[in-house]
Amino acid sequence: MRILVTGGAGFIGSHIVDRYIAEGHEVVVVDNLSSGKAEQVNPQAKLYVMDICDPALAQVLETEKIECVNHQAAQANVRRSVADPVADGEINIIGSLNLLHHAIRCGVKHCIFASTGGAIYGEQETFPAEETHPLNPVSPYGVAKLAVEKYLFCFQQIHGISYTALRYANxxxxxxxxxxxxxxxxxxxxxxxxxxxxxxxxxxxxxxDYVYIDDVVEANVLALRHTLSGAFNVGTGxxxxxxxxxxxxxxxxxxxxxxxxxxxxxxxxxxxxLSSRRLQAQTGWAPRxxxxxxxxxxxxxxxxxxx
Ligand SMILES: NC(=O)c1ccc[n+]([C@@H]2O[C@H](COP(=O)([O-])OP(=O)(O)OC[C@H]3O[C@@H](n4cnc5c(N)ncnc54)[C@H](O)[C@@H]3O)[C@@H](O)[C@H]2O)c1
Known part of the structure; x- marks a missing residue:
C-alpha cells in the first residue's frame, strides 16, 4: 500500500516508517523537521520537508497516489500548548484539518491518527481508563487531539473515510x-x-502508563491491517x-x-x-x-x- 506518514522524522513516526517498509509498503514522509531529524528517516522512504499546514500537501497526496495516511506530526509538548494555545491549535487542529481535507479530496481511504490516552481523559475518574471514560482534557494539547478525533468521526459520516485514533499512553x-x-x-x-x-x-x-515504542508500532501495523474503526487506547495497564x-x-x-x-x-x-482491552479484543494486540x-x-x- 502507498502510505503517507506525517511526522516520519520524529521519534514514533520514524519507527512506524521502518516497520511499514519492512512489511513491504511504499512510504512517503512529510515532516517540517521542527523536532524530527532527516537522518532518522528510512532511506527507502521519500521525504518531503513540508509543513502539514502547507496547502501544497494536496500535490504530494496526488502525485504520490497515497491510499492511507498515518498522521503522527504534531506539536507534541503539553506545556508548550498551555503557554501558546494558538500556536498549538494552528499545528494540531488546523494542520490536521488541512491534511484531512486534502486526503479526502485525493481519495484516501483510511487515516490512522496519533491521539493521546495520557491527555484526552483529563484527571481520570476511574482506573484504568477505557475508551468510554469521559473526555475532559485539561490542556490545549488534549483539546486539539480530541477535536481531530471529532473531525475524523464527522468526515467518516460525510465522506466515508475510515479512521483509527490510537490513544497512546506515555x-x-x-x-x-x-x-x-x-x-x-x-x-x-x-x-x-x-x-x-x-x-x-x-x-x-x-x-x-509507560509503553515501549515497539508495542506502539505494532498497534500501528494492526490498525492498518485490520482497518480498525474508532478510538483505541494503547497502554500497558x-x-x-x-x-x-x-x-x-x-x-x-x-x-x-x-x-x-x-x-x-x-x-x-x-x-x-489506560486499559487496552478494546485493541486486544479486536486484534490480539498486547504489550510484549x-x-x-x-x-x-x-x-x-x-x-x-x-x-
Ligand atoms: N511520545 C509520547 O509519549 C506520545 C504520547 C501520546 C501521543 N503522542 C503523539 O504521537 C505523535 C508523535 O510524537 P513523538 O513523541 O514522536 O514526537 P516528535 O516530536 O518526536 O515527532 C513529531 C514529528 O512531527 C514533526 N512536526 C511537528 N510539527 C510539524 C508540522 N507543522 N508539519 C510537519 N511536521 C511537523 C516533527 O518535526 C517531528 O518529526 C504526536 O502526534 C504526539 O502528539 C506521543
Missing amino acids: VYGPRQDPHGEAGVVAIFTERLLRNEPPVINGDGEQTR IETSVNTLYRRLKALIPTPVEAVHGPPKEGEQRRSL ISLEEGLAKTVAYFRQQHA
Missing part, C-alpha cells in the same frame, strides 16, 4: 528526544549517563510512579549522582492509566515488552549514542 524508547521537556525516560537516562542529577517534579509520586522509574534507571546506570526534587509542574495530572526490558533497551541505545 511512549518511550530509542530516538526519543532527551533534550525536550517531555519524555521522562529519555531525559533521565541522558542526565544519568552524563552524571548530572535528574530533576523530579514535585514529590515524584505522580504515575504514568501498569501504573509506575516517577520515583520508581528513576530508581529502575539508576539501577541500570551506575553513577554517584542522585535525583533532586523541583517544584511540582502546575496543571500536571496526578495519575494516568516489559518496563524492565524496555528500559534496558532504551539505556543501551543512549549509551551507544554517547560512545
